[in-house]
Amino acid sequence: MNKPDPTTGTLAVPGATLYYEKRGSGPLLLLIPGGAGDAGMYAPMAAELAGEYTVVSYDPRGLSRSPLDGPLTDQRVPVWSDDARRLLDFLAPDEEAGVLGCSSGAIVALDLLARHPGRVRRVVAHEPPLVGLLKDPDPYRTLFAEVRETFRAEGIRAAMARFAEGIGEQTTEQEAERATELPPEIQEMAPRMHANFPVFLEHMLCPFSSSTPDLAALRPVAHKLVAAAGRESRGQEPFHGPAARLTELLGSPLVEFPGGHLGAVERPKDFAERLLTALA
Numbered sequence: 101m102n103k104p105d106p107t108t109g110t111l112a113v114p115g116a117t118l119y120y121e122k123r124g125s126g127p128l129l130l131l132i133p134g135g136a137g138d139a140g141m142y143a144p145m146a147a148e149l150a151g152e153y154t155v156v157s158y159d160p161r162g163l164s165r166s167p168l169d170g171p172l173t174d175q176r177v178p179v180w181s182d183d184a185r186r187l188l189d190f191l192a193p194d195e196e197a198g199v200l201g202c203s204s205g206a207i208v209a210l211d212l213l214a215r216h217p218g219r220v221r222r223v224v225a226h227e228p229p230l231v232g233l234l235k236d237p238d239p240y241r242t243l244f245a246e247v248r249e250t251f252r253a254e255g256i257r258a259a260m261a262r263f264a265e266g267i268g269e270q271t272t273e274q275e276a277e278r279a280t281e282l283p284p285e286i287q288e289m290a291p292r293m294h295a296n297f298p299v300f301l302e303h304m305l306c307p308f309s310s311s312t313p314d315l316a317a318l319r320p321v322a323h324k325l326v327a328a329a330g331r332e333s334r335g336q337e338p339f340h341g342p343a344a345r346l347t348e349l350l351g352s353p354l355v356e357f358p359g360g361h362l363g364a365v366e367r368p369k370d371f372a373e374r375l376l377t378a379l380a
Contacts, residue, residue, distance in 0.1 A: 105123075106121035106122055106123045106139075106143075106146070107121070107122045107123070108120070108121050108122075109122070111186065111187060111190050113161070113182075113183050113186050114182075115161070115168060115169050115170060115179070116161035116162065116166055116167065116168050116169060116183070117166060117167055117169075118158050118159065118160075118161065118166045118183060118186075118187065119139065119158060119159045119164070119165035119166045120139065120156055120157065120158035120159075120187060120191075121139045121143075121156065121157055121158070122154060122155070122156050122191070123146045123149075123150040123154070123155045123156075124146070124149065124150025124151065124152075124153055124154050124155050125150075125153075125154055126151075126152050126153045126154055127152075127153055127154065127192075127195060127197070127198065127221075128153065128154045128156060128188070128191060128192035128195060128197040128198070129149060129153035129154065129155050129156065129197065129198040129199070129200070129379070130156050130157070130184060130187065130188060130197050130198070130199045130200070131145075131155065131156065131157040131199075131200050131201075131205075132157075132158075132160075132184060132199065132200065132201035132202070132205035132206075132208050132209050133157065133158075133159075133160060133163075133202070133205050134201065134202040134203025134204045134205040134206065135203050135204055135300055135304075136163065136293045136294075136296035136297045136299070136300040137163075137205075137289070137293055137296075137365075138158075138159040138160070138163050138164040138165070138166075138289060138292055138293070138296070139157040139158050139159050139164075140285050140286065140288060140289030140292070141157070141202075141286070141289065141364065141365060142155075142157045142200075142364060142368075143157075143283070143285035143286075143289075144283040144285050144286065144365075144368035144369075145364060145368040145369075145371065145372040145375075148368070148369055148372030148373065148376070149372055149375070149376070152376065153198065153379075154191075154192075156187065156191055158187060160180060160183070160205075160208075161175070161179070161180065161183055162175065162299050162303075163292075163296045163299060164292045164295075164296060165292075172299065172303060173303065174303045174306075174307045175299075175303050175304050175307060175308070176307065177207055177208060177211050177307075177308060177311045178211060178215070180208045180211075181208050181209075181211035181212040181215060181216075182215075184199070184208060184209070184212050185212060185215070185216045185219055188216075188219050188220075189219070196218070196219060196220055196221035197219065197220055197221060198220070198221055198222050198223075198224075198379045199212065199213075199220050199222070199223045199224070200223075200224045200226065200364075200375060201223070201224070201225055201226065201228070202226040202227065202361075202364050203226070203227055203228070203229060203339075203361065204228075204229070204300075204304060204308045204309075206225035206226050206227060206228035206343075207225075207228045207229070207230060207308050207309075207311060207313075209223050209224075209225050209228075210223070210225050210228060210230075210313050210318065210325075211311075211313070211314070213318060213321060213324060213325060214313065214314040214317035214318050214321075215314075215317070217317075217320075217321040217324065220324060221324065222324055222325075222326065222378070222379050223324055223325050223326065224326040224328050224355075224375060224378050224379065225325065225326070225327055225328060225343070225346070226328040226329070226330075226343075226357060226363070226364070227328070227329050227330065227333060227339040227340065227342070227343055227361055228313075228342055228343065228346075229308070229309045229338050229339060229342060230309065230311065230312075230313060230342040230346075231244075231309050231310070231338050231342065232310060232311075232312055233313075233341070233342040233345040233346065233349070234337065234338070234341050234342065234345065240266075240309070240337070240338045241309075241310060243262075243263075243266040243267070243338075244305050244306050244309050244310075245306060246262060246266070247259050247260075247262050247263045247266070247301065247305060248301055248302060248305060248306055250262045251298070251301040251302060252302070256294070256297045256298070256301065259301050260297075267336050267337075267338055267339070268335060268336055282365070282366075283368065286365055309338070313346075315349055315350070318350055319350060322350040322351060322352050323352075325346075325350065325352060326352070326355050326378045327343045327344075327346040327347045327350070327352060327354055327355065328343060328354070328355045328356070328357050328378065329343040329344065329354060329355075329356060329357070330356065330357050330358070330359050330360040330361060330363045331356050331357070331358065331359070331360075332359055332360035332363075333360045333361050336360070336361065339360075339361045355374075355378055357371055357374045357375075358370035358371055358374060359371060
């Protein structure tokens with residue numbers, strides 16, 4: 101299947117200008133990147149999704165091609181969810197949209213649903229690392245603070261090594277082989293992602309993971325929420341655990357997706373097929 105070239109554009113929002121990419125036709129599907137990723141994170145899935153949806157992804161504020169108007173400070177989930185809402189208002193003002201958020205993008209997607217439920221038809225929140233939902237969140241709050249301090253003292257590589265060690269991430273030979281076969285869109289994104297890591301490690305990791313979802317606002321609209329986690333993330337408590345806990349608190353089933361925390365990047369075709377089912 102040929103991957104459609106995106107239509108690109110920008111949208112001015114309070115404090116930033118957002119770069120976005122649009123593919124396909126049909127109801128709008130907004131893809132919110134996670135971590136240090138940008139719109140390119142979802143490009144390999146476009147061909148699978150664009151036949152049924154107008155697929156929109158974007159670079160969150162302060163990352164890649166979405167510059168801030170002022171100095172960089174700690175990022176706030178409500179500001180990012182307002183950015184997502186403004187994109188929906190701009191691109192699909194008269195319809196409820198589907199939304200996928202992965203990792204920190206899932207935290208944003210949950211906040212969007214809580215604050216603006218009338219703007220979304222279905223939200224798939226894949227592994228939001230909301231460690232406050234865990235029965236014992238302190239080890240992971242401590243871990244993420246250590247990762248930030250390691251970044252300040254020793255840089256990106258040491259910080260990400262501490263991150264991987266702390267969550268119990270082990271790269272198998274098969275996973276390492278997959279990583280060397282990443283789609284060209286992901287390889288193209290890699291330098292931008294590397295440039296984004298200081299923003300993520302210093303200004304996103306701790307503020308986002310320590311935020312608290314508005315469960316009271318989510319309960320009445322829980323029928324619009326799909327809490328999702330990767331099959332390969334079951335042993336990674338800060339990734340799989342919050343999604344599972346959300347289902348307990350909101351009374352909805354946990355939907356498992358192919359792959360692990362980066363399933364959308366590492367297994368885009370399988371992930372897109374599961375996403376289409378979840379959205380339906």
